[in-house]
Amino acid sequence: MSDDFELETLALHTGIHRSQFNEHSEALYLTSSYVFDSAAQAAARFSGAEPGNIYSRFTNPTVTAFEERLAALEGAEACVATSSGMSAILSCVMGLLSAGDHVIASRSLFGATVNLFNNILKRFGVETTFVSATDVAAWQAAVKANTKLLFIETPSNPLTEISDIAALAAVARKAGAWLAVDNCFCSPILQRPLELGADLVIHSATKYLDGQGRVLGGAVLGNRELVMEKGIHGFLRTAGPTLSAFNAWVILKGIETLKIRMEAHSANAMEIACWLEKQPNVARVYYPGLASHPQYELARQQQKTGGGIVSFEMKGGKEAAWQVVDATRLISITANLGDTKSTLTHPATTTHARITQEARDAAGITEGLLRIAVGLEAVQDIKADLARGLQGL
């Protein structure tokens, strides 16, 4: 595909390699292995002398189509698809790091990501220092001789803090380390971290890329050397956290509508955020599209809209927050996000319940905090559903 095409065009046409049947929609190849014409061809495929599919733990044509399409959208040379967002982060780390290496990570990461760095990777000799998502000087100060990876999520979950991608890319470059950006909240439609100097982009395709709450998936993107040669693809091929062909096909279809969905999620979220700011029982609203957001200017430079996630803090703490959750009839009470249907979460007792109180406090996840992943319902219906709990207080 030509680089001249716009993102919405690439999202429809990249990665299509028609079979002999000339199907119009992407084919779904449900096959675990591939046959060879001869012993010599099998040997050539296994040795790498001849490109081509061998076994679906390594590559599969439907998965490859997804990888090519997402790479085109992120402006990346290479993409490795994984079975989930968490396995994308694991593959990135296991592919690139060794015992004795040091990671600097944002304090405001997805709960499972914090646990992965803190509890699991630590046992394998990879040490992580957690610093503020927004304080570039703290990242610089945390650099050690063995620092290999800087890891951020922007906007962060659930407080929508914005990390300065270009500034942290400069810190990473100076330290001889890589900067990885979890681009889950924005998707490449709203933010392209590689253009801002990041080395790696991570996705949970479970969220906006599928966009309809159906399957799990993930991806790691970057230049060919990092992703294909340095060990990320090698880890996947050996350890097997591979994306299934069926899930790849579902996500491919999701990506076709990514741009119009991201724009619609953003428009609804902006309206909900503005409305929440006027509610007397709401202490504070966190949304990068609001002028009251502490990094509003940075968000405007770095991403196209504020995105689809709005968090807000109730004045009455946990009791008030739970009351809003329990009064909903339309919005789903679920921890997922990036679905067409609006979802509401109380992070302190769900997504962030397993991290320590200390880590929760440091990340600003209070008992009164709620996160709404604004869906594609009519915005007045979402407001009415929240209003019941807000006004019943």
Ligand SMILES: *Cc1c(COP(=O)(O)O)cnc(C)c1O
């Ligand atoms: C959900 C999520 C993940 C993990 O993705 P899974 O597909 O659930 O494994 C990672 N990062 C962020 C920001 C997420 O929201």
